[in-house]
Amino acid sequence: MILYAAFVCVVLAxxxxxxxxxxxxxxxxxxxxxxxxxxxxxxxxYLFV
Amino acid sequence: METNTKALQxxxxxxxxxxxxxxxxxxxxxxxxxFGCITAMLILGLFMGGKIYSYQEEGLHLKLIFKxxxxxxxxxxxxxxxxxxxxxxxxxxxxxxxxxxxxxxxFEFGTTYIAGAGLLNYLVALDAFDIALGKKx
Numbered sequence: 001m002i003l004y005a006a007f008v009c010v011v012l013a014x015x016x017x018x019x020x021x022x023x024x025x026x027x028x029x030x031x032x033x034x035x036x037x038x039x040x041x042x043x044x045x046y047l048f049v
Numbered sequence: 050m051e052t053n054t055k056a057l058q059x060x061x062x063x064x065x066x067x068x069x070x071x072x073x074x075x076x077x078x079x080x081x082x083x084f085g086c087i088t089a090m091l092i093l094g095l096f097m098g099g100k101i102y103s104y105q106e107e108g109l110h111l112k113l114i115f116k117x118x119x120x121x122x123x124x125x126x127x128x129x130x131x132x133x134x135x136x137x138x139x140x141x142x143x144x145x146x147x148x149x150x151x152x153x154x155x156f157e158f159g160t161t162y163i164a165g166a167g168l169l170n171y172l173v174a175l176d177a178f179d180i181a182l183g184k185k186x
Binding site: 003004007008010011012014015018 | 165186
């Protein structure tokens with residue numbers, strides 16, 4: 001999942017942003033959002049087991 | 050007129066092989082990174098036993114497409130996303146690989162990797178189209 005998030009972040013950052021600094025910032029924030037979002041959502045689903 | 054032809058050409062090349070549309074526009078680094086990431090996702094998906102879904106009806110009539118959409122909507126959507134990596138989709142139909150291995154615990158992960166690669170490639174091909182039209186740098 002982390003690897004998947006990393007690939008998606010790199011591609012989306014290159015598509016969405018033009019400057020190098022903005023690309024890195026966007027990729028990192030998207031990566032953190034995807035990984036922690038998935039973990040939090042996983043815990044949320046655990047409540048309904 | 051020439052710009053439109055170039056844009057359509059980069060869109061088609063980008064759809065066929067990830068990043069090739071950008072390479073045709075002399076954006077070598079960007080094209081290389083797109084190719085590396087998307088191809089890595091696809092190869093990992095195939096190694097995990099993921100499935101490349103295909104259109105299940107015999108023929109491309111509107112009636113049959115509609116039947117396929119309504120009877121198997123999720124399979125139809127999965128086919129559309131897998132179609133995103135044009136060259137590999139065609140190869141998988143010609144040489145019968147990417148059939149998926151349901152016994153693998155990683156089957157769902159693999160299928161998601163393959164679908165994700167196809168969907169990302171649509172965005173990459175459209176990005177090349179926009180660059181060729183001059184809407185993007």
